[in-house]
Every structure is written in structure tokens, then in C-alpha cells.
Amino acid sequence: MLNNTLKIAATLLIFFGAGAALTQLLDYNWSLQIHKLFSSSVLYVTPDIDLRDRLNKSERIQIGWRNLLPNSDQSVLAKYQSNNEKSLSEQVALSIKSSTDQAYQSALYSTDVVEQIIGQHVSISGYIVPIDLNEDRSVKRFFLVPYYGACIHYPPPPPNQMIYVDLIDGFSKIMMSQAFTLTGVLEKGLFEDHQGTSAYKLNLSEIKEFHEQPDEYRNH
Known part of the structure; x- marks a missing residue:
């Protein structure tokens, strides 16, 4: 009788443990990773x-x-890549400068x-x-x-x-x-x-x- 009780308790612990683990996986958005593992x-x-x-x-x-x-295109394009650390006025000034930079305009095409x-x-x-x-x-x-x-x-x-x-x-x-x-x-x-x-x-x-x-x- 005692052995059966222990088995039932162990099964319940495993069940609830698996449920908690699954919840944690979902919380960390791991469901996508699981899908990738089991599908080509x-x-x-x-x-x-x-x-x-x-x-x-x-x-x-x-x-x-x-x-x-x-390399030549990389250099000129890098000068005008958006930079979140720049202030709005700096970004506007950079945009105006890029419109008159012939090398940059050529790189765009x-x-x-x-x-x-x-x-x-x-x-x-x-x-x-x-x-x-x-x-x-x-x-x-x-x-x-x-x-x-x-x-x-x-x-x-x-x-x-x-x-x-x-x-x-x-x-x-x-x-x-x-x-x-x-x-x-x-x-x-x-x-x-x-x-x-x-x-x-x-x-x-x-x-x-x-x-x-x-x-x-x-x-x-």
C-alpha cells in the first residue's frame, strides 16, 4: 500500500514538474526553438x-x-547610416549633407x-x-x-x-x-x-x- 502511495506521489510530482517546466519554456519564448528541433x-x-x-x-x-x-561603396554609405545616438538636429544635418554628396548619391544606385x-x-x-x-x-x-x-x-x-x-x-x-x-x-x-x-x-x-x-x- 505504501509503495503504491509513493508511486502515485512520484507521478504527480513528475506531472506538475513537467507542467512548470513547459510554462517556463513558453515564458522564455522557447516554443519556436522546440518547433525548429522537431521540424525540418x-x-x-x-x-x-x-x-x-x-x-x-x-x-x-x-x-x-x-x-x-x-569597399568604396561601404565607406561612403557608412557615413550616412542612421545612428540612434545622434540628436534630431544632427540627423537632420546629416540628411541634408547626404543629399548634396555626389559620392553617396552614386552609391545609392x-x-x-x-x-x-x-x-x-x-x-x-x-x-x-x-x-x-x-x-x-x-x-x-x-x-x-x-x-x-x-x-x-x-x-x-x-x-x-x-x-x-x-x-x-x-x-x-x-x-x-x-x-x-x-x-x-x-x-x-x-x-x-x-x-x-x-x-x-x-x-x-x-x-x-x-x-x-x-x-x-x-x-x-
Whole structure:
């Protein structure tokens, strides 16, 4: 009888302990991490078998948006990046100065690329801006951009901060506010659309979920 009572007490302790632990996980917003552990984050894989085989044999480079900018563009853009520590009057003065800085204005429309990363197997994270849809409403062509709202709520980034992608089939799991990591072969080549112009193209192999801030370069 005593043993049964101890077993029941132990079961209750385990039950309530698990409940308390689960509550704590939710309080710390760990539910997302649990979901990531038990579900694959791969959302799309190209049907191009040759491309997949080629990339499986090559080393992948993780790049950020800064890596797409030549050093000359980085220097001039950095002068006018938003800085929350500046006073309102300083920010206004900086904005006025930027409007008359020819080098800065040129950098805003720069199509210069970083030659060293052209043809490389890369991964880069950003937001998808659809250009063209298939009949089933999946995305056929799109831009990858550094920050949410680019080309839609905000002006487009410079061409060398936008990547054009043209899929063989389509990608249906898009959410405008969701960031994704794209993997493939980075190429250069201008593509123009009413939403913006890109200086880079990506021969896409894979799309994964991304749950952090993809733009490590700008201060929004």
C-alpha cells in the first residue's frame, strides 16, 4: 500500500514538474526553438539535379549583405547610416549633407559588384519580394532584399544590395515578414523591374527558414 502511495506521489510530482517546466519554456519564448528541433527548416529544394550535385561537391560560403558591397561603396554609405545616438538636429544635418554628396548619391544606385564572390557557392539571408507568380500563386521570380519592407514600404536598396532569383518551378511557402536563407551560385547580371534593380543573380538550390535579423550592415 505504501509503495503504491509513493508511486502515485512520484507521478504527480513528475506531472506538475513537467507542467512548470513547459510554462517556463513558453515564458522564455522557447516554443519556436522546440518547433525548429522537431521540424525540418528546409522549405524548398531545386529540381535541378545537376546543380544540387555540383553544390554538394563544393564548399559553401556564408555571406552577409556587407560582403556584396565593394569597399568604396561601404565607406561612403557608412557615413550616412542612421545612428540612434545622434540628436534630431544632427540627423537632420546629416540628411541634408547626404543629399548634396555626389559620392553617396552614386552609391545609392551602384551596380558595382564584388568580383571575388561571383561564381561562388553561397548562403545569404533576407526577405523575399515577389516579382512574378505562377498560376497556382507560387512565386516564380523574386528579389531577395536585406530588410523587411524594402521595395514595398521603403525605397529599394542599391542594386548591389538586391539579388534576383528565377525559379524553375515555384516557391509557395512565402510570408512577406518572414526571413529566409537562400543557398546557390551567386552570379552578376542586371535585372530591372518597376520595384527595383538588382546587380546580382542567384542560381538557387535551397531555401530555409531564418529567425534572426538578416541585415548585419544597416541600422534601421
